[in-house]
Amino acid sequence: MARVLINVPRTAARGEVITIRTLIQHLMETGYRPDANGVVAPRDIIRRFTCRYDGEVVFQAELSPAIAANPFLSFTTVATRSGVVEMSWEGDNGFAQTETRDLTVT
Amino acid sequence: MIHRALMLALLALPALAQERRSGFEDMAPQTQAMQRDDTSNPGMLWALEGEDLFRQPAGPAGQSCASCHAEGSMQGVAARYPAWDTARQAPIDLAGRIAQCRTDRQGAPPLARESQGLLALSAHVGQQSRGLPIAPPADPRLDAARVQGAALYAERRGQLDLSCAQCHDDHPGRRLAGSIIPQAHPTGYPLYRLEWQALGSLQRRLRGCMTGVRAEPFAYGAPEYIAIELFLMSRAAGLAVETPAVRP
Secondary structure, eight states: OOOEEEEOOSEEOTTOEEEEEEEEOOOOBOSOOBOTTSOBOOOBOEEEEEEEETTEEEEEEEOOTTSOSSOEEEEEEEOOSSEEEEEEEEEGGGEEEEEEEEEEEO | OHHHHHHHHHHHSOOOOOOOOOGGGGSOHHHHHHHHOTTTOTHHHHHHHHHHHHHSOBTTTTBOHHHHSOTTTTTTTGGGOSEEETTTTEEEOHHHHHHHIIIIISOOOOOOTTOHHHHHHHHHHHHTTTTSBOOOOOOGGGHHHHHHHHHHHHSOBTTTTBOHHHHHTTSTTSEETTEEOOOOOOOSOSEEETTTTEEEOHHHHHHHHHHHTTOOOOOTTOHHHHHHHHHHHHHTTTSBOOSSOEEO
16 A cells, blocks of 8 residues: 555535645656666556545546656545545556545534 | 866855755745645655554564654654764764664664665654754764764865865855755755655765766765764754755
8 A cells, every 4th residue: 555645624614615635655657767777667657536525526637657756636625515535546557545534514 | 177267266255154044945935835744745655654664573573663662762863863883883874773773683684775664764763853953962982073074075076076065165045057055954864855756865865966076976874974964964053853854
């Protein structure tokens, strides 16, 4: 499992705009880099990030080889109801990771 | 020749008396914000890994670092390294001490310099001194190495024939291509450098500065690096530890 840092508020007022920030440990190997022997390292990147809030997709991103290692994403959504914020990353070589945080809306 | 004349002209300028400032102050506000917030500072990924490693049993006796080192006992340690190593009768840096504890006391397989594990443990131990002032030990046994470090700092090297002092003492705050030349205070190591896209040690940073002037860098763990670190830490005394910092 890759190490992740996630910032989702625990509570928010209904209608409030909340910021979600995620940082995940990943090499993001571009597929263009030759190693010391001139052999190009195969691509190994995260390709997609999805954030679901109470089951509904509220943010999605497609990542490309030009994105730096340990990708950091910051986005906003509107707090509508209490529920689970589910963040998932998918990528090359079967990379898949999901993290969840509870959000209470008052 | 023109370069040399320019260099001499620059050297003739009186060195400005200046406030000591961490490289943090020279960074863009965005990069500063990245360092300040633990959920956006990528160095925290390593620090958290180090925290896990610290509690993980290794070696024949199945001991972890935490078996011998109580919670909180590492506070302030990073602020007073390099220190004197009585076992080897030589100065030792923090990464060296951690590696030594791991092999000699824990009996676990060695961690190489710049390995993920050693960087992670160094970040975890270093983080516990965050905000504390750098406090080099007054141990007189370190004096000779500190003097050697000062000499290495002042010595011209490489095909560009530049000393550390010529950049970091004579021209801090000015630009070298896109980079602002910092005062070279080792306040945040190991740190996440955006250019490396990874965490790296002070020795990796110093190697960068040496190859930058086209000089042959010392090997990782070389006593010369520890001497330079001793000197840099005495020069930075009182500045706050920032580990794990972020730098461009």
